[in-house]
Amino acid sequence: MDKINEILGKKNLVIDELDSEILRTFIYKMISVSPNEIVYCIAGTKNYSDDEFKERRFEFLSTEPIVVETYHAPDGLTKMLYRVVVI
Numbered sequence: 633m634d635k636i637n638e639i640l641g642k643k644n645l646v647i648d649e650l651d652s653e654i655l656r657t658f659i660y661k662m663i664s665v666s667p668n669e670i671v672y673c674i675a676g677t678k679n680y681s682d683d684e685f686k687e688r689r690f691e692f693l694s695t696e697p698i699v700v701e702t703y704h705a706p707d708g709l710t711k712m713l714y715r716v717v718v719i
Contacts, residue, residue, distance in 0.1 A: 660719070663689055669713045671697075676718045692719050 660675035673692055680688065699716040 661685055663693060665693065668711065670715075672714060672716045673719045674698075674716060678719075680719070692717060695719060 658674045659672050660679070661673045663671040663673065665671060671693060685692075695717040697715040697717050699714075701714055703712045703714060704710070705712075
């Protein structure tokens with residue numbers, strides 16, 4: 633949240649909680665863990681090449697998440713766990 637607020641602060645905006653629109657703005661990469669689990673990676677202070685990201689993906693998967701939620705599709709049947717980490 634601090635990193636996001638730092639970026640938004642440059643535009644005189646502040647947020648109190650993450651929502652889907654804000655996440656889409658800041659998502660750097662995604663890691664599919666399983667058909668029902670995904671990890672969204674938000675860029676911290678470094679941008680990784682595709683090869684470097686691929687090599688370090690397991691490290692990123694073990695990073696402490698800033699958000700852990702479950703998405704429920706409108707059909708009520710489909711659920712997906714998602715985590716958000718800053719890398």
